[in-house]
Amino acid sequence: MHTIKTICVCGAGTMGSGIAQVTAMAGFTTIQFDLNSDMLQKSRTAMERNLLWMVDKGKITAEAGTQTLNRLVFTDQLTDCVADLVIEAIVEKTAAKTQLFNQLAAINSAGTIFATNTSSIAITTLAADVPHPERVAGMHFFNPAPVMKLVEVIRAQQTRPEVINTLTQLATQLGKTAVVCKDAPGFIVNRVARHYYLEAMKLVADGLATIETVDVVLEATGFKMGPFKLMDLIGMDINYGVSQIVWEALGKPERLTPSPLQQQKVAAGELGRKTGKGFYTYEKQ
Template identity: 50%
Template sequence: MKSIDDIKSVGVIGAGTMGQGIAQISAMAGYQTILYDIDEKALENAINLIEGNLKKGIEKGKVTGAEKQQALALISTSTKITEVVADFIVEAIVEKLDIKRAVFTQLEQINKEDAILASNTSSIPITQIGAQLKHPDRFVGMHFFNPAYIMKLVEVISGAATSPEVAMLTREFAEKLNKVAVMANDSPGFIVNRVARHFYVEGLKVLEEGVASIETIDTLIQASGFKMGPFQLMDLIGVDTNFSVTTSMFNSFYQDPKFRPSRIQQQKVDAGHHGRKTGKGFYDYK
């Protein structure tokens, strides 16, 4: 069984918002990091954003120039999944069970038997994703929060087959990344997304029913002590990502009405209004 000192290299699957953040903190922690995506442009964009984040860190006095250069030097990119060979691999791709399963099947085949495979899924049960693996005992949930390079919390989720040693090693790894890890058992949405889902869902219901405008809802929520209202936060996370998580949880809880996705949010997704990353969501950022 691996110890924390045996982890020297990290693989990150997916160069989207979460993947690039995970790759950044991995490199900042001193790990040789390979970032994979099928889209070369997504990889280029991810490296540019990581460099921009580190530059802002320098301006705020939280990162030195030497640390920035060292971190960037530790990150390599690839569009070939066969090149993602590492001691610890974190997947951060679309919230679709079949796609995640296919990726992990490939990763298990090309990596050593002691490699740890982890999913950053926001809502899909870990047991479901790892069910087809030959070694589901070394598969674990490692759920970061957006933006991953800032947010301290990480949920470590044990599936039905996850070994306790792998779960504890994942917790140690999270702490090496300067995160605060909490342990959770497998359930749709785990802890945070299950509790927080209604922050979004109820805000959307209030909007659907014509009770108040987007701006009014956000303003009132902020006035009660929250840093952001539900629509501001959905735009930051990604309207499409948020909708995908809600849909996944709705299905995982057998269409429980309290998790019902919103038609308004569906329309935003269909229109390509995914929030800050596209310049338009519930608000216009152009």
């Protein structure tokens, strides 16, 4: 079993920001790295706001809030990213992720675990291009990371069992429920969830229902969020990327064909909450 004291979360976007908040709250020294300093600033502001809200609601003490912030380092310098565990949450692109892991391999020891928060990229393929592939695994959090309990821990062909044990135990320390998954396209949740989004978009594209109606109906039947609101929360680029990767990995089955409706949104830069417009319009974050 590896001892984890310092965690580097790469990417300060929707997921990276939430994951870094979770690890810092659980007592780990947390380095949050992003190439974009605006994203780092946004992440810090969001965390301060979240922690203040928790203090106001009596969920944590003011001291715990301050200690959490003191455990965090925000940086745009790759050389600061030395840790016992890296959790990568950057763009959903294989080449970007392997390039980052290779850069991190050059400055970290062979014992540093490399976990990826990818929603759909095959961990075995990623690991194959990284030095010491036996330390690479998937650690898939859900959005919003501070709230959602599930973490899928994904074992690549190369992953050492101790790495899986360490990540499973860590997820428990973070207050999460870990489920070990096979390295299959979309793992478990994103494989099943494809249909939720794609069928909803088919209904709208075929003129059978409006976006609002689909969301209202599905929420009324018990889903926490309608598919269009959920796609806006996830980010259109991420969700469309996952659809493409899962579809291609499964041999392009017709039933999983990515929707042109979502492709158009990505092309228009209407990525959801993070850009202020997706299927719905939001106040800019």
